Amino acid sequence: MAKSALLKSSIGKKYWMALTGLFLCLFLVGHLAGNLQLLMPNSQLQFNQYALFMTTNPAVKILSYLTYISILFHAVDGILLAIQNKKARPVGYAKSNPSANSSFASRNMAVLGTLVLVFIATHMINFWAKMHFDEKMPLMTQTIEPAPGMKSEYYVGRAVGQYYQVDQVKLPGEKEPEAGLPPKQLEVKNGTDLYNVQANVKVGELYKDLHKITFDFFKDKKYGLYFTLFYVFSMLVLAFHLWHGFQSAFQSLGLNNPKWTPIIKFAGKAFAVIVPILFAIIPLYIHFSK
Amino acid sequence: MSAAKNINITLKIWRQKNAKTKGGIETYKLDNVSTASSFLEMLDQLNEQLVNERKEPVAFDHDCREGICGSCSLYINGRAHGPDTGITTCQLHMRMFNDGDTIFVEPWRSKAFPVIKDLVVDRSAFDRIQQAGGFVSVNTSGRTIDANSIPVPKDDADKAFMAAACIGCGACVATCKNGSAMLFVGAKVSQYALLPQGKVEATERVLNMVRQMDEEGFGNCTNTGACEIECPKGISLENIARMNREYLKASL
Numbered sequence: 001m002a003k004s005a006l007l008k009s010s011i012g013k014k015y016w017m018a019l020t021g022l023f024l025c026l027f028l029v030g031h032l033a034g035n036l037q038l039l040m041p042n043s044q045l046q047f048n049q050y051a052l053f054m055t056t057n058p059a060v061k062i063l064s065y066l067t068y069i070s071i072l073f074h075a076v077d078g079i080l081l082a083i084q085n086k087k088a089r090p091v092g093y094a095k096s097n098p099s100a101n102s103s104f105a106s107r108n109m110a111v112l113g114t115l116v117l118v119f120i121a122t123h124m125i126n127f128w129a130k131m132h133f134d135e136k137m138p139l140m141t142q143t144i145e146p147a148p149g150m151k152s153e154y155y156v157g158r159a160v161g162q163y164y165q166v167d168q169v170k171l172p173g174e175k176e177p178e179a180g181l182p183p184k185q186l187e188v189k190n191g192t193d194l195y196n197v198q199a200n201v202k203v204g205e206l207y208k209d210l211h212k213i214t215f216d217f218f219k220d221k222k223y224g225l226y227f228t229l230f231y232v233f234s235m236l237v238l239a240f241h242l243w244h245g246f247q248s249a250f251q252s253l254g255l256n257n258p259k260w261t262p263i264i265k266f267a268g269k270a271f272a273v274i275v276p277i278l279f280a281i282i283p284l285y286i287h288f289s290k
Numbered sequence: 291m292s293a294a295k296n297i298n299i300t301l302k303i304w305r306q307k308n309a310k311t312k313g314g315i316e317t318y319k320l321d322n323v324s325t326a327s328s329f330l331e332m333l334d335q336l337n338e339q340l341v342n343e344r345k346e347p348v349a350f351d352h353d354c355r356e357g358i359c360g361s362c363s364l365y366i367n368g369r370a371h372g373p374d375t376g377i378t379t380c381q382l383h384m385r386m387f388n389d390g391d392t393i394f395v396e397p398w399r400s401k402a403f404p405v406i407k408d409l410v411v412d413r414s415a416f417d418r419i420q421q422a423g424g425f426v427s428v429n430t431s432g433r434t435i436d437a438n439s440i441p442v443p444k445d446d447a448d449k450a451f452m453a454a455a456c457i458g459c460g461a462c463v464a465t466c467k468n469g470s471a472m473l474f475v476g477a478k479v480s481q482y483a484l485l486p487q488g489k490v491e492a493t494e495r496v497l498n499m500v501r502q503m504d505e506e507g508f509g510n511c512t513n514t515g516a517c518e519i520e521c522p523k524g525i526s527l528e529n530i531a532r533m534n535r536e537y538l539k540a541s542l
């Protein structure tokens with residue numbers, strides 16, 4: 001009985017909210033560190049290498065599945081708690097003065113959390129899903145000038161020094177060149193593998209260009225400003241959610257004592273301000289950069 | 291303190307015939323209320339007026355009128371026990387209000403505290419939580435040793451005493467946006483968990499009291515901290531954290 005109470009009881013549900021919430025705070029730090037690379041000049045190759053690592057490394061895979069599970073559990077548990085809490089007061093007060101004794105963030109965690117969830121969904125559609133499933137995900141290219149006046153676009157291979165001229169490479173679904181033109185020597189298969197067409201031998205691997213996807217997204221002529229503003233707004237919502245959530249997690253786990261609680265509260269508020277601001281700077285920088 | 295004066299007020303009071311009928315807010319004008327009177331004395335004055343008008347007086351809970359029994363409840367102008375801190379309703383004075391004020395008076399709102407009549411709610415859910423484990427089963431057959439012969443660290447004794455100051459008034463539930471009873475249960479769990487006499491039964495106590503609390507239909511704590519601020523006895527949120535620790539220990 002005691003064991004199942006850890007899932008079903010009021011206090012048990014709070015432990016899970018706290019544990020998944022704190023794990024997601026760790027995730028935020030990792031994600032932020034990755035994103036901040038976008039602010040570095042000439043970060044294209046580094047960022048795409050990082051994106052490749054994050055989508056293929058087995059240890060990262062385990063962490064990412066833990067993150068998906070945490071987000072789902074945090075959301076489902078949160079919704080269950082919010083429904084129960086609504087039911088606990090069937091008749092409300094005619095006059096209520098909640099700001100006299102509690103903060104805005106603490107009273108609106110469910111609404112803030114739902115908004116963050118909507119943001120996560122759109123964010124995953126815009127970036128994560130493209131990286132994982134989009135067959136038309138662009139591959140990283142670079143403009144190189146091997147000799148004066150011979151500037152052209154090259155695909156960047158994963159091995160150092162490998163470059164493949166763009167017009168030599170046939171992309172999946174691309175038509176054969178018109179009659180009279182020489183057939184292409186190379187072909188992209190399985191998303192990023194580069195094959196020699198005649199020998200059907202793999203000659204190299206390319207990078208998915210998440211860097212380009214990101215820059216194009218926030219610099220989009222028509223919608224880039226709206227995407228940027230939505231991102232910044234979502235970070236503001238996240239800031240409020242963390243403002244209460246961080247220290248609340250420690251209280252739920254029973255970690256409250258006169259010495260540590262003021263430090264935890266301060267750290268939580270610092271986290272709630274710094275992390276979302278750093279996240280928000282990135283799309284602002286991209287949108288307004290040349 | 292300035293001398294008492296008389297003020298005229300408008301009261302908006304929840305009236306409900308019994309648990310089964312639907313209630314509503316009624317408006318009453320009350321003149322010549324002394325600012326030196328307590329909130330309950332003001333309600334007595336209103337009831338006198340209602341009786342003289344051959345109307346049904348307003349039912350409200352009260353007993354000791356010195357802030358220790360926890361009977362008087364009342365959600366006044368959007369706050370449990372009204373606009374002051376560290377008090378019950380009997381300790382709220384009319385000097386906190388101004389001439390011409392409109393004052394809302396409502397019962398505690400919680401699924402677990404159904405309204406019996408007007409402003410009176412049934413708080414027996416708290417009794418059932420206490421009966422589920424809020425006690426120490428000592429043998430009192432006559433040869434029990436004196437409690438003071440067991441050494442208790444001063445710090446623990448103080449914390450247990452502060453938790454035991456809970457009068458079970460239900461302000462925590464009333465003020466919590468989730469209608470959660472965790473400050474009450476936290477205090478009751480803590481006052482025993484901190485003392486050697488209570489530690490013996492700590493595991494079953496916390497499991498049983500929390501199970502009963504959930505069964506009664508109270509909401510879940512989201513750590514807004516409103517209960518701690520509205521509690522007339524200043525019960526600290528540390529008690530909820532202690533209950534959370536005790537519950538984790540007991541569940542593993």
